[in-house]
Amino acid sequence: MVGEGLIEIQDTTVPKASAQAPRPALPHVALQGKAKLMRIFIGKDDKWRGKNLYDAIVESLRANDIAGVTVYRGISGYGAHRRFHKEKRLSLSSDLPIMLSVIDEESKIRAYLPILEQMVHEGLVVLSDVDVIKYTHRLDHPAEPQERS
Amino acid sequence: MKLSGSAKMIRVHFGEDDRWQGRPLHEAIVEAARREDLAGATVYRGIEGYGASSRIHRKHLLTSSDLPVMVCIIDEAAKIQRFLPILEQMVAEGLIAISDVEVIRYTHREE
Numbered sequence: 330m331v332g333e334g335l336i337e338i339q340d341t342t343v344p345k346a347s348a349q350a351p352r353p354a355l356p357h358v359a360l361q362g363k364a365k366l367m368r369i370f371i372g373k374d375d376k377w378r379g380k381n382l383y384d385a386i387v388e389s390l391r392a393n394d395i396a397g398v399t400v401y402r403g404i405s406g407y408g409a410h411r412r413f414h415k416e417k418r419l420s421l422s423s424d425l426p427i428m429l430s431v432i433d434e435e436s437k438i439r440a441y442l443p444i445l446e447q448m449v450h451e452g453l454v455v456l457s458d459v460d461v462i463k464y465t466h467r468l469d470h471p472a473e474p475q476e477r478s
Numbered sequence: 479m480k481l482s483g484s485a486k487m488i489r490v491h492f493g494e495d496d497r498w499q500g501r502p503l504h505e506a507i508v509e510a511a512r513r514e515d516l517a518g519a520t521v522y523r524g525i526e527g528y529g530a531s532s533r534i535h536r537k538h539l540l541t542s543s544d545l546p547v548m549v550c551i552i553d554e555a556a557k558i559q560r561f562l563p564i565l566e567q568m569v570a571e572g573l574i575a576i577s578d579v580e581v582i583r584y585t586h587r588e589e
Binding site: 370402405408453455456458 | 485487504505508512517518519520521522523547550552577578579580581582
């Protein structure tokens with residue numbers, strides 16, 4: 330596991346390159362039973378190497394073969410440094426809250442954490458246990474895992 | 479402020495049109511969470527759903543829309559427990575769910 334972790338730390342340079350390179354076909358994955366749900370709370374304006382942090386995280390999750398992720402945009406809130414996120418229709422810059430919901434096996438989530446730590450400078454990452462009931466993976470349209478709770 | 483290890487997450491589900499003392503309930507809850515010094519709160523709006531009252535929350539073009547709203551709050555168990563009575567008072571009709579979470583990372587930027 331440590332070996333894998335180290336390899337994946339080196340892979341953190343991959344996400345940007347993988348955005349340009351053709352994506353290899355993802356292997357078929359079937360998840361059943363116990364899994365981990367990871368929620369990542371960040372701001373919409375957070376950046377990673379010049380691009381949106383949430384985009385960068387989604388790409389790096391794909392590059393690291395994590396089963397699935399969904400990005401949610403909140404309408405208001407506050408977080409790590411008590412800045413207030415609020416939707417303002419006329420404002421040019423509104424840093425809305427973003428939540429990424431990631432589900433995979435615990436070992437894969439934990440192996441991914443060192444990569445995430447490099448990318449998320451301020452934010453909250455929380456893990457919880459979930460039972461995965463059903464998961465289908467179509468190669469042409471990667472499916473999102475369904476959480477039933 | 480640093481939060482790590484095991485913590486609790488509250489998710490409150492209700493309608494966007496729900497109000498508390500004349501203002502949107504989701505705003506009132508976020509403000510109450512700040513006042514109680516909870517680590518963070520985020521409001522999400524769903525696109526469709528139904529809930530406590532069996533009314534369908536869905537956006538209509540011509541009629542009023544009462545979309546589902548979810549407020550997510552995370553902090554240590556003791557602070558969440560202290561906040562619950564306040565929350566229960568505010569949420570007249572809705573669902574409050576609490577779950578265990580493990581907090582991995584939370585940094586406070588110096589400004």
